[in-house]
Amino acid sequence: MRRLNTIQMMYKHLDWANQRILEALRNGEVPQQAIRLFAHILQAEQVWLTRLQGKDSSSLPIWPDIDLAACAQQAKSNNQHFQEYLSGFNDTNVQQIISYSNSQGKQFRTSIHDILTHVALHGQYHRGQINLLLRTAGNEPVNVDFITLVR
Template sequence: MKTIQCMMEHMYWADGRILEALEESGTKDKDLLKLVRHVAVAEQVWLSRLQGKGSMQYVLWEEAANLTEIRTMFEDNAKQYRVYMEGLKESELDEMVDYTNQSGVPFQTSVRDILLQVLLHGQYHRGQINRALRLESAEPVQIDYITFARL
């Protein structure tokens, strides 16, 4: 449980670092903003499923109005995940969650695997965002777990 909690704290930190790098870059790339919004919405989708709610109200791939909107999404996500994690017991990590994906297909996945999906999905896309920043001649930001752990 401690490892997942540390990884979640890393996720909140890394989301914030990516947003700072995007703000500093001044990017207007709509595809890049769409990608970072996708990360925030995917976090919402999985949390909704963990809470036993539906997720069909979320649109995973949609243009973002601006980084301020996305920052608010990430901040809300962090608050809600922290509350969820505080109430989660280690014995519940292997409980199965029934949900329907965005295409309407039913699935059953453990809480542990859902949390790992959220963590790894975000890190994958943050790497893509950093690469896009480099292609725009902007400075990518360090988001490795070890950097976070050294703080």
């Protein structure tokens, strides 16, 4: 499978998994930390998209204090913007190196492919933490496994 096809599938999974987590967080009593982690996932997606677009992300908080309604809006917006962003790429230009600053102002140069991979994996890491918090609070964890999506 071509690299871009893999990235596009990862972003289909990212949106699917975010929607499943959002639904679980809306249903019942959940720890505030789970909502905080979900808001962080979504904000990190926005921060990285801003960097990928060559814009300054320094004013965007990494750990926003937003509620589930705002999370739902941001998840929808992030998905739309990532789909638009990805539509302009092919296997060659997704390897392009971009420059950006992290939240501490340090400069980096990284390939678009590696950044997109990081964003997808970062979200999955934190969705696992959310599932642990859900289980600890007596809720059923959410199956966000990639294989479940592709079956």
